[in-house]
Amino acid sequence: MESQSAGAKASMTDEERLALCEKLDKELDEFIDGLEKKRYTDGWPEDRWEEEMDKHPFFMKTAPKGDEMSPLAEGLAKLKYDPDENTPLELATNYKEDGNFNFKHKNYRLAILGYTEGIKVRSDNAEINASLYNNRAAAHWHLKNYRSAIYDSEKALSFNPDHDKARIRAAKAALEVAMYDKCINHCQVLLQKNQDKDITDLLNTAKKKKLLQDRDSRKKERSQKKREDEKNAIVKAIIERGIKISNCEDEDDIDLSKLEPSLPGAQDSIVCVENGVLIWPVLLLYPEYQMTDFIKGCPENVPLINQMEQLFPAPWDEENKYSSSTINVYFEGYDKMPHVVNPTKTLGDLLLLKYYELKAGTPAFFVVVRGSKVERQFLESYI
């Protein structure tokens, strides 16, 4: 049986705290300095920002001469995007072209802006809307924004259910984000029209992954259920025995959280059940030397003295006074008074003694040498 001695915790002085803060600050600085240094290159260069600004279609003060501009730039020059000068369809088409230009040059974010403007026009023409959403979906796909790609592809399909490219993209993107049912549905619609090998492969992949996904969720559910059942078994056993738990009004109040050991490092020693026998973590306190012993798992059907015998002679017991025949064992009852116990009784019996109340799920007992001064002081401290 394992046991460990817990030392007394020293508290920090103010100086120590300050020193610790400084140390942490210094470490943080060192860490940041250690990071790879990269310049912010995306923006305009600092020294030439006015120059760059003049080139940008939104901010140019005069029309540029000569070289190619993005259609938006051109349009601004030609009032291409003036809603008064264009029908919604023309407007939407123009925005689409702008988007396409940027797409071709792999400026996917700019392309998305263009398509979005086109969508905002809300033209009545289903074809242009399908096209805008489809193209925006493609741009999202390249940026790996799979959920947006799915959303836009399906919007495109709402305008044109036969848009196979959009459907294929929706299926592929769905696979990427593990939306297997969606992928399977789209694949099946596609296969109805035309037996494509790639789509069949995609479908089979999605089906296999779905099988795995389902299996994994069943597995998780099963282990959760198991833990639930174990918890309930423990609580049931405790209620059956009639052990009094502190902070519990009645039987329904008892749950595992109230039985968590509060000692640091003891959480995984919480009470458990093995073959119908409760196994408790036990704390032994020695007032004389301010020492404690922690027993990780003490079965309820074993006399307490058996466990204690394994601890003696204790390393801190300089005068070798502590042995099973020389000690008295006490617990502190809910009446705030010490009560002596007979350690030859089993732990289970001791927990049922009058005045006994279980705190923090950890039975605790005080151990002193019978008839010693320490014992007298211990008992007097309660008066």
Add this chain to the structure above:
Amino acid sequence: MAKDPLDELIDFLKPDSRVDLKHISLDHLLGLSGTEDGINIILSKEKILQCIIDLTNDKVEEISKNALLLLINVTANSKGVLELIKYKPEGKKNVVGIFIGYVLDPQTKNADVACMILSNITRVEEALKISIDTFLPHLNDLLNVFVNIDYNKNGANLNYLAPLISNLSCNIRVRRWLTEENPHLPLIKLLPFCNYSPSSIRRGGAIGTLRNIAFDTSHHVFLLSRDLDLLTYLLTPLMGNEEYADEEMDALPIALQYLPKEKERDPDIDIRKMVLETLNKLCATKQGRETLRNNGVYYILREYHKWEKDAKTRLACENVVDILIQKEEEVGADDLSKVEVPADMTEKFQNMDDEYVNSV
């Protein structure tokens, strides 16, 4: 000489006869058809059967229904089947086409009864041989109708198409259709029905079909192919919510891992028997044995054996387990179905089986 009462009956059964006469005559015949003797009487005059067949198309629902019920009883008797299949209605080779027509009609209430008749007919080997050509062109239609749960709009569930397909699968050409047709393999449409909880008839027919196909070792490569995932469907009726150790669980087909608490084994003992027979057949080839071993079939049967109470079924289970436990070298033959068992040994084994079953 008094007119033979049967001849009088025939008069009443003519299509243009008075409705109440038809009704009473059919009722009478229906009563007769409950016994073997009665059936023999009915079969004694060809004309009676012919009239009944014609009446299955009668406009009055009650009459057509009773005519069909009569034929179910007639076809439950193998002599009746053979007589029925001889009859050639106008322009057709045999009556099967008529019944297929009823099955494929989404509006008729008589579709279920027609299914049962076809199922009865095909159970008799001779009749199956005679009628197979009539069935072949309609196989895809029949399967599609079967798969579409809501096909019939008038309350027929068409469950008995399952045993029909199972009977048909005794024929090599049907088996080929099931396992080879492009682009969609018919068998794949049938597999999910192995676990169709609302109808044990459907489950039985689906599993029966698998068993029949498994009898023919030439189909084993196909049956055991990864993509078909046969074992997932075949083993489900034998599995409940029992616990398996982690390593054992990992061996099982993925869809069978960590089954939920509510899962129960198939309540129908005949279905469980058929599954075991199918597994037994699959053990005939080396590939079959290895596939079954690799998929943890042994673990499933081990747990199943603890649960099964019927002695004969446990014996069937043990037969499969015995083969699976052996290492390949011990099995001694690549294709067990081709091993010849001497006649005296067969009898000896049969006696051993009986002793075991009676002792348990």
